[in-house]
Amino acid sequence: MPLPELKIVLMSVVPGPSTGTIADPTRVLIVESQPDLGTLWQKHLERQDMVVHRVTTQDDAIEFLGSNDVNIIVLDLVLENGAALAVSDYAQYRQPDARVIFVTNTSFFSDGSIFAHAGNARAFVPSDTPPDDLAAMIAHYGAEGR
16 A cells, blocks of 8 residues: 655744734834934834834824834933833833833943833943844844744
8 A cells, every 4th residue: 555645845934923923023112303313223124124213302202102003112321302101101001012212422321220120121231332233123022022
């Protein structure tokens, strides 16, 4: 008696929140007072298939967070118009699964105390962090919140 033909099918499935099979893209909000720097990060992240929205002020960030879900917030610690911790606090209340990556060009909070002040903080990096490194952190922490 001949043996039956055996077929092997290999599948790769990426779990996702909505369907259980396909992951949604990482949704990022950049809150950065320096438009050139924010644009640099935005373009780099969009090339990696992330959905990115960029604002420059606390008010614009809070307005956006009030009506749009995000996975990650890249937040300049020293905003020209507004307070970064107010954005972080609002995000923690409105979107508790959103993670925050703080960026700064100062030594303020360099002792790591930002993590005591912002429960949604996941990283604290210099503003001149290479875009590839920032994108890797966003991908990592973005997956954590989904």
